[in-house]
Amino acid sequence: MSRIRQFGHGLKFILVVGAIAYLAAAGYLYAAQRSFVFRPDGHLVLPEEKGLSGVEIIRLDATDGVSLTAWYAKADEGKPAFLYFMGNSGNISSRSERFARILDAGFGLLVPAYRGYPGSSGSPSEAGFVSDGLLAFDWLKQKSDRIVVYGESLGSGVATAVAAERDGIALVLEAPYSAALDLAADQYPWLPVSLLMKDQFLSRDRIGLVSEPLLIVHGTNDATIPIAQAWDLLSHANEPKRMHVIEGAGHGGLWNEGLWEAVQAFVDGMPT
Numbered sequence: 001m002s003r004i005r006q007f008g009h010g011l012k013f014i015l016v017v018g019a020i021a022y023l024a025a026a027g028y029l030y031a032a033q034r035s036f037v038f039r040p041d042g043h044l045v046l047p048e049e050k051g052l053s054g055v056e057i058i059r060l061d062a063t064d065g066v067s068l069t070a071w072y073a074k075a076d077e078g079k080p081a082f083l084y085f086m087g088n089s090g091n092i093s094s095r096s097e098r099f100a101r102i103l104d105a106g107f108g109l110l111v112p113a114y115r116g117y118p119g120s121s122g123s124p125s126e127a128g129f130v131s132d133g134l135l136a137f138d139w140l141k142q143k144s145d146r147i148v149v150y151g152e153s154l155g156s157g158v159a160t161a162v163a164a165e166r167d168g169i170a171l172v173l174e175a176p177y178s179a180a181l182d183l184a185a186d187q188y189p190w191l192p193v194s195l196l197m198k199d200q201f202l203s204r205d206r207i208g209l210v211s212e213p214l215l216i217v218h219g220t221n222d223a224t225i226p227i228a229q230a231w232d233l234l235s236h237a238n239e240p241k242r243m244h245v246i247e248g249a250g251h252g253g254l255w256n257e258g259l260w261e262a263v264q265a266f267v268d269g270m271p272t
Contacts, residue, residue: 030196037154037180037199038124039089040117047071050096052103060112060135062122068132069119070112072143073103080146080169080267081108083137083162085129085155091118095152101260107267108144112136126157126199133162141166148172148267149212153225153251154180157201164209169270172215172263175251177225178204178232207237214241215266217259219249242266 047055052071060068071092075081082102086095092111102109114129115122122128140147147168151159156176163171177183180201185193194200207214214237218230227245234243244266249257 033196033198034124037088038114038116040091040114040124041089042091042094042118044069044091044113044118045093047093047096050093050100052096052099054103055099055109058139060132060139062115062128062132062135064122064128064131066115066122066128066132067120068112068115068136070110070136070139071099072111072140073109075108075144076106078272079106079108080148080270081110081140081144082148082150083133083140083159083168084109084111085133085149085151085158085162086111086114087153087155093118098255098260101255105264107148108140110136110140110143126201129158130161133158134165137162137166137168146270146272150174150263151176154201157203160203160206160210163212164206168212170213170215170267171210172217172266173230173233174217174254174259175219175222175225175230176203176216176233177201177229178236182229183225203233204236207233211238213266213270214238215244215263216242217244217246217254217262219246219251219254219257221248222251224251 055071055073058070058072060070086092092113099109112132113119114124115132116124148170149159149163149168150172152174156173157180181194181197184197216230216234218227220227234241244262246254246257
């Protein structure tokens with residue numbers, strides 16, 4: 001009997017320790033989750049330091065007091081403007097080579113720096129990003145009647161949310177997810193992620209509200225956001241929609257593997 005009692009006490013101890021460890025891990029991940037999702041980094045430099053001419057720095061003031069830095073360049077006659085939402089790391093000046101290719105093709109450009117990222121005040125959050133994205137769209141709409149909403153990786157969720165509420169001429173998503181919630185659930189299957197995750201970016205629930213033509217570009221070797229996520233997102237979208245698959249491309253290499261050529265052909269084919 002004493003051995004059974006000892007075993008019972010030992011099992012209870014193990015269960016208590018396990019429960020404490022589980023709650024501690026869950027509590028840490030809940031408290032620190034935004035530092036995993038949002039990764040602002042570096043110093044925001046001037047556009048001309050990156051070789052971008054004709055780009056002006058503007059300020060966008062949100063209703064909650066947050067002030068955003070944005071880069072803006074006017075489109076050539078007859079060309080649409082891109083509203084570009086970047087991925088989760090770095091800052092907008094780290095995407096200057098991409099912006100140069102957009103501008104060299106004659107397109108306009110507005111790139112807001114996310115709240116909490118270099119150049120902007122506030123703290124990152126999904127609600128804040130979407131609200132700021134709508135603010136940026138409305139500002140750009142005063143400059144251009146034809147807007148292409150473009151989302152890169154994390155920014156695909158912001159772009160989809162904006163396109164669900166505003167009418168541009170096209171939505172372009174680079175390496176998108178169907179829902180950030182689903183990615184987190186796959187990464188932490190032992191947690192009730194749907195209850196704990198603050199910024200779920202449920203693009204699959206928003207994409208059905210988008211009426212403009214959709215282009216998704218994704219690589220087959222993307223280890224960060226599996227291409228299955230993009231296919232799932234596409235299945236929830238309205239026509240017209242198109243998936244451009246780049247064989248062998250990873251998450252960050254799409255611009256070196258034909259992405260821009262596919263995007264430019266898609267946008268140039270839009271009716272004027």
